[in-house]
Amino acid sequence: MSTSNRGQKLLSELQKIENSARSLRPKLRLVAELLDKEWRISSYFCEIKGPRWSYYAGDVDFVMPLYRIQLTDKYGLMTDQILIPADDWEAMLALIRRIIENTKEAA
């Protein structure tokens, strides 16, 4: 897997979010803001409970997601597009999964 220069920049910003002292919700909010800023992708994260995907963090005004991506057993990502190169996209999803798995959930 080889990420583009632009993808590398995104991953570097994501790593900063990963290493910050924030809890999960604000981290995911920042991830959604970053996706919008860097790639014009509207997104929000959901908490998964059975068939229910409940809004958790991200763009509260974004209403028409086209893609529903399950990241872990408990969290998913809703986005309007997947325009970035496939390798960048996969690397980004892997890093977001790591953020979710390694961050203590907000109380």
Added chain:
Amino acid sequence: METASAKVDTKSWIKNVIRQDEIDKYLIDGKDFIDEDQITRQLKNNHNPDPSRIRDILQKSLAIERLEPEETAALLHVRDEALWQEMYETGLKVKQKVYDNRIVFFAPLYCSNLCVNNCAYCGFRLENTTEKRRILTMDEVRQETEAVISEGHKRMIVVYGEHPRSDVDYMVDTVRTIYDVRKKARHGYGNIRRVNINAAPMSVADLKKLWEAGIGTYQVFQETYHKQTYVDLHPANTLKGNYRWRLYALHRAMEAGIDDVAIGALFGLYDWRFEVMGLLNHAIDLERRFGIGPHTISFPRMTPAEGSDLSTSSRSKVSDEDFKKLVTVLRLSVPYTGLIITARENPELKKEVIRVGCTQTDASTNIGIGGYTEAMKKLAEEQNYAFQEQDKQQFMLGDTRRLDTVIRELAEMGMITSFCTAGYRCGRTGDKIMGLLKGCVEGKFCKLNAVLTFREYLDDYASPETKEIGERLIRKELEEIQKEAFYRKGSLLSNFMEYYEQTSRGDRDVYI
């Protein structure tokens, strides 16, 4: 008949249900949010409202703003019938602005009539010895669900009596069982896509278990907000006798993570104007504390119940005329909250109140324990589907018509039936959906999903008569969608049309 050891278990179970600390934490200076003196004062101070003030309040409702209690109190005291006509018309306009012309359908499923409470108006009450007690096994839940799916339903509200045998673990098992059921339809399979729960108040820990099971909405009705009436009807030595445990049930649900909650009152127990004020205060307190109001409001009206004199003799019974008024005032007071009219009411009245702003209703309803399976058997024997057995149900229904008939009637009125369950499966929940409703955006998506799910219904379950009327309605809806500027932005219209074609070809559960 319960054994002696089972009775001991029930007693110890009851002792552990109510957690006083999970009531006290919400009180302010030891007081709850129902200030009866204030409500009485607000009703008295607005006894003779000026028509111009009423028209100003209607403008506020049309701007999709929640009313203040003083404003609702004024609406409740309008005497002029011409002004009521304006209010009915405004109610419908508000509904159309927020929810468009759709109506959402659901089916109730009663899993158990075992109950430790003794409420004066209820057929399930402990001391009612004529009630035949039953709790469904998971196989029976599956059979009942299959019968409901066969009617074309996609959404259920599951109801339980308060009893250790129907505790939260039983509820979780039933929810998971229902979600698992698939039943052959004309094209592919039908299933229940959203399971809502109507159950007794419980602790935050138990509510978290319900939340993990993926429920849709958690619904608890206060029955009456008037404290003395509550005490009179719910014996103090029962779980339901604790007014505040019930009053804060949905606060605890929010705390447990359940962000779709539903309130309600049983009209006919106390003065209907007071109960409307109680419901409004409940909605306001949820908004104030959690930023999210109730997802829906219900206003069941007391109907005859087995072994309950009160259910037929109450002095606070609500007339049809007042019922329509109270629904209208609720529509105007909380413009962005769903309103549920159930099969307790007769078809004519249901039609009337749908016209003033109700958003959800049920049909093909059977509230006997195991009642759907029995009804399907009777149908197979070419008998009436709509039979009722008073000794197996909580109350008697006013509308026992089948879903297909009600859908056809609504289609003739120009209203589209929606089986949409998309919102809670793509994050349009809690404060996000509240924002979309207040901004009149959610209704636009609902319209699209209503068309997609109505297409499914017409192809999978509709009778030839309903299909004929339904096809005309769906053509009209498609024309409106194609003309509307909102849908022409970006790729929304083309995506929708692609989804519509997919659904027409037999794909199922395609949603926006």
